[in-house]
Amino acid sequence: MPLSKSSPLYLHILQNTALLCISFIFTPVCILTTSLFFLISPLTKTHQQAIQAQNQKQAPTCSQRRILVTGVGMSKGLFLARCFYLAGHSVIGADFEPDGVYVPGRFSRALQSYYRLVQPPSPSSAAQETSNGFAKAYANQILELVRREKIELWVSCSGVATAVEDGETAEVVSRETGCKVVQFGAGWTGVLHDKYSFIEHTARVGLTVPDTRLVTSIADAVEYLHPARRKYEEEHKKDQEREWGGKRYILKPAGMEDSSRADMTLLPLPTSTQTTHHLKAINPSPSRPFVLQQFLTGQEFCTHALILKGEVRAFVACPSADILMHYQALPARCRLSRALELYTTRYVTSMGDRMSGHFSLDFMVDERAFGGFTDMDVNEYEIERGLRSLFPIECNPRAHTAVLLFADQMPELAEIYLSLLDPEIPQPSHTAKYPPSKVLHASPRSPKIYWLAHDVVTNVFLPLLLCILRRQSAREAMTHLRDFGAHLLLWKDGTLEIWDAGPWCWLCVGYWPAKFGLVLQAGVGSWWMSPWKEGGRWWSRCNVSTNKIFRC
Numbered sequence: 001m002p003l004s005k006s007s008p009l010y011l012h013i014l015q016n017t018a019l020l021c022i023s024f025i026f027t028p029v030c031i032l033t034t035s036l037f038f039l040i041s042p043l044t045k046t047h048q049q050a051i052q053a054q055n056q057k058q059a060p061t062c063s064q065r066r067i068l069v070t071g072v073g074m075s076k077g078l079f080l081a082r083c084f085y086l087a088g089h090s091v092i093g094a095d096f097e098p099d100g101v102y103v104p105g106r107f108s109r110a111l112q113s114y115y116r117l118v119q120p121p122s123p124s125s126a127a128q129e130t131s132n133g134f135a136k137a138y139a140n141q142i143l144e145l146v147r148r149e150k151i152e153l154w155v156s157c158s159g160v161a162t163a164v165e166d167g168e169t170a171e172v173v174s175r176e177t178g179c180k181v182v183q184f185g186a187g188w189t190g191v192l193h194d195k196y197s198f199i200e201h202t203a204r205v206g207l208t209v210p211d212t213r214l215v216t217s218i219a220d221a222v223e224y225l226h227p228a229r230r231k232y233e234e235e236h237k238k239d240q241e242r243e244w245g246g247k248r249y250i251l252k253p254a255g256m257e258d259s260s261r262a263d264m265t266l267l268p269l270p271t272s273t274q275t276t277h278h279l280k281a282i283n284p285s286p287s288r289p290f291v292l293q294q295f296l297t298g299q300e301f302c303t304h305a306l307i308l309k310g311e312v313r314a315f316v317a318c319p320s321a322d323i324l325m326h327y328q329a330l331p332a333r334c335r336l337s338r339a340l341e342l343y344t345t346r347y348v349t350s351m352g353d354r355m356s357g358h359f360s361l362d363f364m365v366d367e368r369a370f371g372g373f374t375d376m377d378v379n380e381y382e383i384e385r386g387l388r389s390l391f392p393i394e395c396n397p398r399a400h401t402a403v404l405l406f407a408d409q410m411p412e413l414a415e416i417y418l419s420l421l422d423p424e425i426p427q428p429s430h431t432a433k434y435p436p437s438k439v440l441h442a443s444p445r446s447p448k449i450y451w452l453a454h455d456v457v458t459n460v461f462l463p464l465l466l467c468i469l470r471r472q473s474a475r476e477a478m479t480h481l482r483d484f485g486a487h488l489l490l491w492k493d494g495t496l497e498i499w500d501a502g503p504w505c506w507l508c509v510g511y512w513p514a515k516f517g518l519v520l521q522a523g524v525g526s527w528w529m530s531p532w533k534e535g536g537r538w539w540s541r542c543n544v545s546t547n548k549i550f551r552c
Contacts, residue, residue: 002262002540005552012523012538016516022461023513034505037498046086047499053088053411065089065418066150068179070142070166071157072111073103075451075494075545076399078503079407080155080417085110087414092149094142096162101514103547104495104503115145138162139169146179153421156183156357157399159546160256163193166398170357180420182308184357184397192359192397195254196291202392205350207343210364210391211247211294214254216286218279224292225249225268225275247294251282252394254289261550262322262540266295296391298366299373301336304400305344306416306440310354313416314440315341316405320362323543325458326487327449327494329405332441336365336373339386341439346387356420360400364391401545404494408443416440447492453508454544459484494545507544515542515549 003011041047054064067084071077072093084091093111095103098119106114118137146154154173158166167189170181184192191197199212215221248266263282269275284290302320306313317330317340330337340363348359367373370389371382406413463480466472496504522537539549 003538003552004540005538007538007552009523013520016520016523018461019457020513020516020520022457023509023516026456027509030505030508034501037501041499041501044499046497050086050088050499053086056088065152065421066092068092068094068142068146068149068151068154069157070094070117070154071159071399072105072108072114073097073547074105074157074159074401076401076403077157078105078108078110078495079404079410080157080399080413081105081108082110082497082500083406083410083414084155084417087411087418089414089418092145092151094145096159099515099518101511101518102506104507104511107502107506109500109502113149117141135165135168138165139172142169143173143176146173146177151177151179153418154179154181154183155417156181158183159548160193160396160398163396163398164190180356182306182356182358182417182420184355184359188351188353188355189357189397192395193255195252195293195394196289198395199291199293199392201350202347205347207346208388208391210296210393211249213292215251215284215290215292217284218276221251221267221279221284221290221292222272222276226272249292250295251279251284251290251292254291257288267292293393296364296366296393298364298369300393301330301340301363301365302400302402303340303344303361303363304402304405305341305348305359306413307348307359308356308416308420310348310351312341312345312348312439313419314406314413315344316402316442317341318402318405323541324401325451325454325543325545326491327402327405329402329442329446331374331376331444333376334373335371335375335378335383335386337441338378338383339370339390342383343387343390343392357397358399358403360396360398360402361392362394362396364393365389401494404449405442405446406440407447407449407492408445409440412440448487448490449494450487450491451495451544452488452493453512455484455487459487507547511547512544519549 003015065084067089069077069081069084069091070093072081073095077093077095081091081093090112091110092113092115093105093108094115094117095105096117096119097103105111118134118141142154145151154170156166156170164186166183167186170183171185173179174181183189191201196212196214199209203209213224215224249268250264251267253261265278267275267278269278282290300320301317302324303315303317305315317337318327319330330340332338340361343363344359344361347361365373366389370386459480463472463477467474467477493504495507519537519539538552540552541550542548543550
């Protein structure tokens with residue numbers, strides 16, 4: 001179970017110290033492995049093809065494009081930078097390094113050069129002036145970078161914290177330069193990024209949505225969850241049927257907030273007093289809105305789509321989780337993947353504008369209502385009927401880590417992005433009722449993706465520790481160890497490439513040890529200065545794929 005703000009101080013210290021020790025233990029192994037890969041990389045087929053592509057694109061008769069990829073510190077940004085490099089193009093990388101720790105993507109040989117971006121405001125800073133100042137400085141820096149490096153295409157792989165600022169910057173870059181941008185504008189990014197406005201728009205275009213309500217006060221939530229408190233008898237009778245008839249809700253922040261992200265308490269609680277007490281700890285307000293969203297049973301799935309000029313050009317779907325660290329693509333022709341793609345296409349069409357950007361959706365799907373997930377070659381009527389069983393719970397108007405499932409088609413994916421620079425290339429038509437056939441899907445040979453650094457902790461050290469403490473059976477521990485072995489032998493690390501092992505090595509021996517060290521320094525220092533205060537800078541979970549720490 002993840003630690004929280006109320007967990008004892010010694011557990012937070014022990015957690016970070018243990019992870020530092022694991023990193024130090026494996027440092028020699030990581031350095032030795034990286035050195036070996038560096039020596040043999042010139043012999044690999046991928047490296048030879050990359051060199052050949054670079055030489056061909058530099059020829060006078062060819063066109064080597066200059067591409068800016070922001071967000072290369074995350075696996076998805078690094079992956080796209082490698083795609084363009086393997087296709088023979090010149091790639092400039094950029095990302096935030098707010099605490100001074102170098103991001104892994106900085107050390108990729110796919111990058112011709114790397115830039116550190118202006119530091120974003122801390123999530124705890126609510127000052128509008130701070131946010132506006134960052135947005136302006138960020139837009140100016142990207143604009144200057146585009147002009148200095150003569151960038152022809154900017155591919156934004158923004159994180160959740162800067163999604164709207166990337167949309168504003170995209171509008172500035174498009175307006176003031178000839179650079180093409182793969183990033184939705186500020187208007188649509190804002191609508192899709194906010195959980196409530198996303199659900200509102202989805203309902204307006206006639207697509208299925210879960211019951212969702214905006215909450216800006218404790219009273220709002222209690223009144224909705226406990227309708228028996230209302231005065232009118234008719235409403236009371238009607239709403240009480242809903243209260244006891246089965247609908248349960250979870251409370252989620254409308255925007256981004258790490259500390260409330262993991263709270264999956266089902267509401268309403270047995271009494272309104274208990275519900276009120278629970279809500280007081282969260283304290284929704286107009287400046288910090290939440291949404292009450294219907295709790296749905298079933299399995300969670302996520303999608304990633306590349307949208308160019310208002311059309312879906314690449315699509316993949318996979319099973320999902322709250323923090324997803326193992327990726328396995330659904331077969332492109334299976335019933336569920338086709339339904340998710342049709343839903344995505346309908347949504348993008350409803351947006352109207354011929355925009356370009358990344359578009360990802362999270363869904364809850366009940367297999368009993370939907371039918372067989374993996375049924376193949378299902379007719380169009382059954383796909384259409386299946387749409388009624390797809391319930392989107394949130395949207396990410398940015399690249400999803402699931403893009404790594406195109407690992408077998410990196411040059412092909414790069415050329416689809418670059419078609420934005422070549423208007424003479426015919427684009428697939430969306431006049432048909434169903435998605436066009438020219439959409440790039442993940443290959444059946446697409447490798448399953450995991451992160452070795454994450455698996456060593458969660459599938460080796462943690463199960464063994466729990467087994468020693470007798471909090472987990474030996475059989476359960478062996479199951480985790482078997483999973484680790486299967487991942488190590490049959491799956492692909494999301495950061496490691498034999499021809500480009502530098503980012504992986506730094507991730508394991510530099511980036512995460514530095515992060516955990518800074519957490520220890522800040523957390524212990526905060527407690528030492530004010531031992532009677534709660535908080536500090538501790539974390540509950542971390543995501544190795546996005547290099548993000550979720551604060552308590």
